Amino acid sequence: MDIEDVKRKALEEKVPIIKDEGLEFLLDFIDKNQFRDILELGTAVGYSAMKMAALNKDIFIDTIEKNEDMYKQAVDNVSNSPYRNQIKIHFMPIEEYRTDKMYDLIFVDAAKAQYGKYMEQFLPNLKEKGYMFFDNMIFHGLVYDVENIASRNLRNLVKKIIKFSEMVRNDDRFDIMFFDNIGDGILLLSRRESGS
Numbered sequence: 001m002d003i004e005d006v007k008r009k010a011l012e013e014k015v016p017i018i019k020d021e022g023l024e025f026l027l028d029f030i031d032k033n034q035f036r037d038i039l040e041l042g043t044a045v046g047y048s049a050m051k052m053a054a055l056n057k058d059i060f061i062d063t064i065e066k067n068e069d070m071y072k073q074a075v076d077n078v079s080n081s082p083y084r085n086q087i088k089i090h091f092m093p094i095e096e097y098r099t100d101k102m103y104d105l106i107f108v109d110a111a112k113a114q115y116g117k118y119m120e121q122f123l124p125n126l127k128e129k130g131y132m133f134f135d136n137m138i139f140h141g142l143v144y145d146v147e148n149i150a151s152r153n154l155r156n157l158v159k160k161i162i163k164f165s166e167m168v169r170n171d172d173r174f175d176i177m178f179f180d181n182i183g184d185g186i187l188l189l190s191r192r193e194s195g196s
Contacts, residue, residue: 003054006047006077015070017047018109022135022183026107029133029188031055035104039125040064041094041118042110046074046087052107053083060086062101064110066093094118102127109135113160116167119189131190137165137178138185 010017018026026048030038036058040049043065053059065071071091078087090097094110095117106122108115115134126132142149142158143165149155168189169176177188 003047003050003081006045006050010045010047015044017044018135019183022186023048023051025179025182025186026133027051027055029131030059030105033104033131035130036060037101037103037127038062038105038107039101039103039122040107040109041122042108043074043089044070044109046077046089048107048109049074049087049089050078050081050083053086057086060088062088062090062099062103064090064092064094064097066091095121099125101125102130104130106130106132107135108132112136112139113157115161115164119164119168126191128191131188134164134187134189136184137161137187138180140184143185 007017030052038052038059038061040061040063043049043063046063049061049063052061065074068091071089074089078084078089103125104127106126108118110118119132138144139158139161142154143162146155146158146162149158165187168174168187173192174189175192179186
């Protein structure tokens with residue numbers, strides 16, 4: 001199954017995958033910065049990992065998925081692709097993943113309510129000049145209309161995304177770039193250079 005077939009099947013089955021515009025931005029960002037070691041939080045069916053691996057044969061991706069059905073689909077998709085030696089899929093909750101490996105890019109597209117927790121957990125694994133890339137930061141535009149969300153659970157989730165966004169903007173450890181006009185909203189975070 002090629003990448004476009006993986007995408008088509010994911011869309012048919014309503015699997016949440018990154019929007020085209022956000023993916024294009026992500027791939028361009030990886031390419032321009034010549035990132036090689038990538039950690040992806042939230043594999044889904046392996047679509048975005050395969051797209052990243054396709055950029056360069058020297059890119060290696062660790063990706064984590066806790067949903068067994070998604071994991072099995074991802075393993076099947078990746079093992080039948082030319083990228084099987086570039087992508088390692090870990091089946092476990094993200095919170096349980098431990099590694100000493102350092103990454104150029106940490107791509108976060110998992111449980112939105114846990115973004116703050118994931119950031120602190122994996123910050124020690126981010127290379128000095130590396131970036132964290134958070135998707136879904138405007139969450140279908142709902143961050144701008146939170147008071148009109150009927151569902152309490154959804155409203156609470158959106159409030160957590162807003163709180164995370166405010167928290168990192170006010171954290172002097174980081175430089176932030178925020179793009180609310182690309183895909184579903186993208187936040188890029190890098191370590192601030194000491195003394196700046």
